[in-house]
Amino acid sequence: MPALAAAAQIFEGWCDGNAGQVEGGRDKMRQGLGLHGEFQTPEDEPVYCGMLAELLTRTAEVDEALALLDSAVAQAEAGGS
Numbered sequence: 001m002p003a004l005a006a007a008a009q010i011f012e013g014w015c016d017g018n019a020g021q022v023e024g025g026r027d028k029m030r031q032g033l034g035l036h037g038e039f040q041t042p043e044d045e046p047v048y049c050g051m052l053a054e055l056l057t058r059t060a061e062v063d064e065a066l067a068l069l070d071s072a073v074a075q076a077e078a079g080g081s
Contacts, residue, residue, distance in 0.1 A: 050068075
């Protein structure tokens with residue numbers, strides 16, 4: 001169940017960010033991704049990184065967003081999805 005809780009936190013943060021609570025949503029997604037890394041295999045991480053990168057562009061954290069996208073591409077090429 002911890003893996004599902006981590007995924008839920010990621011999606012909740014993404015929803016919050018898209019509902020106007022960008023900073024709070026971003027922070028919630030970061031926390032969820034940290035938990036996800038502890039409990040889950042990496043297959044969904046590229047998707048989650050893309051979702052977080054979207055929010056980061058809204059808080060002018062473009063360099064971090066680009067770094068996340070680079071990481072997501074590398075993970076996907078290595079066998080993640």
